[in-house]
Amino acid sequence: MKKKQFMENSIHGIFFMMGFIAVACVLLITVYLIISGIPAIGKIGIFEFLLGREWASTAADAKFGILPFILSSIYGTLGAIAIGVPIGFMCAVYLSKMAPAGVKRAMQLAVSVLAGIPSVVYGLVGMLVLVPAVRTIFGVPDGAGLFASIIVLAIMILPTIIKMSITALDAVPKEYEDASLALGAAPVETYFRVSVPAAKSGIAAGVVLGVGRAIGESMAVMMVAGNGANMPDSLFQSVRFLTTAVAGEMSYASGLQREALFSIALVLFVFIMIINGVLNYFLKREKV
């Protein structure tokens, strides 16, 4: 009896340890980011930092304003959502409700592959194909910029949106749709008036996850955005996102520049936390 109790306790302990490792990692990163991110904000001044329009980290008279990065990240993400969400949503409705079984299987496989492509590959294809194409089609001197980033991000968030939406749409009880059809509604009417509203929190969660992916992506964006620290006042402007601002300069940074990069990471972290909060809200509402 005692032995059994001991086994029970030790296994409980092991599982607790395993669980704690994940939590510890999050805590470590959070604490580290806050500790290393706060000092530079203090030195630069929170308003100069968040609202400054100029970033010249290595200039003699260094300027650390990250408003261009914040705006670029927000515009880039919004743009990606504007293009990616309609496509992803329609695709999910088609795959979940209308597509024949064979087509559905093949397309879901394609979506999974899309999700599994490493971001550096998106970036590389973007750099070699998309950027020159943007330059020729729109007649701008250089194709790298906000527009190219939006296209790449839109493609990258598609799998997230499609998968989450399909799961939510598939989970809608068949009785709902049967009832609607029996009342004389057309199939498409049923899908949009009955199935989609019933699945809306799952779809919304997919969109929020997509936002998270878009705002957190750095490798692919770095290869197509141009990375000039400019205010994003044109679609073809060379811009730098929050992620690429950190990743781009980190390897050679020193002193206050390095500390400021940690502060940017902290700002990005806060953004991601907000997105996670929104996501939790949607997922909780789904359960009720």
Next chain:
Amino acid sequence: MKKTVIGLLIFALGFSGLAGCGNAGKATVTTDGSTSMEKTIGCLGEAFEMETGIRVTYNPTGSGTGIQAVLDGRCDIGLSSRELKTDELQEGLEGTVLAYDGIAILVHPDNPVSDLSRETLGAICKGEITDWSQIGGPAGEIVLIGREAGAGTRDGFEAAIDAKGMCKYRQELTSTGDVITTVSRNPGAIGYASIASVKENVKVVTIDGISPTDEHIATGSYKIRRPFILVTKKDASLSENARKFYDYMTSGEAEDIISFAGVVPANSVTE
């Protein structure tokens, strides 16, 4: 990808006390720093290991990180592809020029412009000349492609044309390969990259009529070059193995290996 790298970096820093690049146990020399020096240090390290059996490890983190690593005592020899800054020298660091790396100025292969003066190049970078037709090329905006702030190539380039911190880049990319690829894809582009990495798909222009050959770089007649620097602490002495490697790298017999790696050995070893 980069996010992971940063995550790892954060961990590495967090655990630096535990992990570091400890040199206990087997005989090793640890180096840390500039990614541009990968080939040079790789070749030297291999040759040194064959001769002495002492292993040389190389951690390609970037000049800034490498210098910091020396300060923190996390590695034996730091590698920097830019001159040490005054505050770094004040912290008790010392630099020894190992070699010079010529920086080639690249344009698209179809671009008829084949020579630029340093003044013209400076004016292009500062945004005073914005169209190829102003300097004898076809009409079209000049697209300046460069490296990110802090990169050794960028520092070396901007210092050589007296335009430090004044360059107006259309694109700031984080690797030499990306710069070359981008220039090769845009007829209006101009960029710079380490000579050793330049490939067929871009055209190298001469500066004031001087081409970036080894000889021109070594004598300094080709002006756009940067140093490869070994960073050590002034007051603390190197470990026995690190001292051996250091002496080996700065000795005459290493010169062939340094040339083999595509850079020009510094003839006289001076501060």
